[in-house]
Amino acid sequence: MQNNSAMNMASEEHKLLAQFLKDVHSSLRKSSTELGAEEAWRKHCDNKDVLTKYASCMQKLATNHWDVNYANNVTATSRITWAFQTCREYFFEKAYFKFRQKEIDIATKLGVTVTQQELFTKPLQLIDVGSCYNPFQIYDCFNVFAIDLCPSNDSVFQCDFLKVATGNDNLVQNNKVMQLKSCFFDVVTFCFLLEYIPSSEFRINACEKAYHILKPGGLLIINTPDSKHVGANCKIMKCWRYALACMGFTRIKYEKFKHMHCMAFRKALNKDTAVRWATLYKEPYMEYAMNIPQDFQKENEDTKVVLLNDVQPSHCDFTELPFAI
Known part of the structure; x- marks a missing residue:
């Protein structure tokens, strides 16, 4: 039971860390659309709190989750x-x-x-x-x-x-x-x-x-x-x-x-x-x-994703990257 509980906690942490990274990426793309890439990037680089948390989340995700999952799967390539x-x-x-x-x-x-x-x-x-x-x-x-x-x-x-x-x-x-x-x-x-x-x-x-x-x-x-x-x-x-x-x-x-x-x-x-x-x-x-x-996506008024030019979205939400360290 303890092992299952630890695994569930690890999985939950994995999701939370990955979601934060995904949200940062999404916010930056949205800001770039609204302000232009130059201004969006400047504001992003000035946001030290977000950058610091992003770095912490990325390191935890890679070392505590991707590293561990990779070590347990010899067929995976990091x-x-x-x-x-x-x-x-x-x-x-x-x-x-x-x-x-x-x-x-x-x-x-x-x-x-x-x-x-x-x-x-x-x-x-x-x-x-x-x-x-x-x-x-x-x-x-x-x-x-x-x-x-x-x-x-x-x-x-x-x-x-x-x-x-x-x-x-x-x-x-x-x-x-x-x-x-x-x-x-x-x-x-x-x-x-x-x-x-x-x-x-x-x-x-x-x-x-x-x-x-x-x-x-x-x-x-x-x-x-x-x-x-x-x-x-x-x-x-x-x-x-x-x-x-x-x-x-x-x-x-x-x-x-x-x-x-x-x-x-x-x-x-x-x-x-x-x-x-x-x-x-x-x-x-x-x-x-x-x-x-993601460049070929836009949000409609109901915040549903609309695809442009018949391009399939890539699922890049980091929860799906357990071996990509």
Whole structure:
């Protein structure tokens, strides 16, 4: 009886924590619609009470619930584990040699020059954007630069990734990031970040900044929640791939798990080789945008959700992400 009671209490806490996160996301999207993304984001970043509670809830949800559920289910894959395994295959098992050669072959056909080569050494320079509590610090193969709007511990730097400047060095003052170094990081991780950002334009800006701070050949790893079947939101994911290709990213790995999409994109040595994919495979519905299913929803007067453009909503309420740590 005690075990069942503890499980019920844990389940209830899980729901409460997840609901708070979901409400914050919903409120930010609503504010963005009413005020515009720029003003909504500014107000959100100024609301220290909400940011502090969000960070606390996220850490509790991940460590007290997702971690535990993952440990008890050997068939589940966590976002952190997936990112680590992808980096291991790409960098340490030298899979990037294959992608480099493929890019050189494409560049030759296009008549463009590939002048830069990858130089990757351990530990890899990894920036975890929206890190909260720095989960990647458990791996000694990474030199982790963890950043968040509101860090939950001292190993994470305070930083608004959308607004921070880029330049010749990483500058930190009083645990706040003032500048990020261009073409410096081997890995940029967006783990459950893009769906938090309230507009397509801002998500594009985040990915463009990731491109700017990555070394040529480096990886952008994106995880985003979605409990629908793989085909439900496939057009949205293809639009993401198209937009990222236009920026100069080539997708090298994609997996759809029960509760999330996991994607790895390589920064091209020459942007034209990535743009070639966007040119060849563009479909009529594709545009330079990165929407999420919630962008196609609106509330009517009875607060019922109305779907636009026949796009299926993704169930991203965090209660459905027991293994996505």
